[in-house]
Amino acid sequence: MKKILLLIFSAALFAACNNQQDQSAASKPGATPTTVSNDHSSDIAAIMKADSAWDQTSAARSAEGWLSFYADDAIMMPPGENICKDKASREALIKKMFATPGMSLRFQTNKVEVAGMGDQAYAIGVYQWTSKDATGKDYHETGKYCETWKKQADGNWKCFVDIWNADAAK
Numbered sequence: 006m007k008k009i010l011l012l013i014f015s016a017a018l019f020a021a022c023n024n025q026q027d028q029s030a031a032s033k034p035g036a037t038p039t040t041v042s043n044d045h046s047s048d049i050a051a052i053m054k055a056d057s058a059w060d061q062t063s064a065a066r067s068a069e070g071w072l073s074f075y076a077d078d079a080i081m082m083p084p085g086e087n088i089c090k091d092k093a094s095r096e097a098l099i100k101k102m103f104a105t106p107g108m109s110l111r112f113q114t115n116k117v118e119v120a121g122m123g124d125q126a127y128a129i130g131v132y133q134w135t136s137k138d139a140t141g142k143d144y145h146e147t148g149k150y151c152e153t154w155k156k157q158a159d160g161n162w163k164c165f166v167d168i169w170n171a172d173a174a175k
Contacts, residue, residue: 045119
């Protein structure tokens with residue numbers, strides 16, 4: 006029993022000493038704090054705003070505008086297509102998508118969560134796709150997506166992993 010109490014006391018003393026050292030080091034001039042703020046509300050708002058602007062760009066049928074939301078090193082994983090690992094493959098796929106007869110794509114982000122360091126986040130949501138099939142008949146699809154966002158050097162957020170897939174047919 007004495008050994009357990011001594012072990013608990015030693016662990017508490019060690020933690021207290023380390024906390025004291027961290028606080029005194031952070032209070033020195035020019036020191037960087039060792040804690041990270043967990044308030045990412047401004048980052049969440051920025052991503053929600055970017056995703057809303059992305060949806061508006063989609064409604065305007067602007068392939069170039071749509072592509073501007075991706076980081077240079079972004080990866081796209083569209084359903085039924087190969088992974089787009091570079092700018093050229095993303096551009097080809099999005100231009101093909103926007104050239105689809107009767108195409109309309111709208112999406113709504115339901116949740117954004119920012120990682121502890123505040124430099125990466127994910128957004129999930131739903132989309133609605135409308136187009137004409139090969140026979141000219143209306144085609145409608147609903148689905149879901151997950152975007153991974155990365156804060157850029159200029160402080161703006163860009164999507165660097167984008168995956169989406171259709172809901173099961175009803």
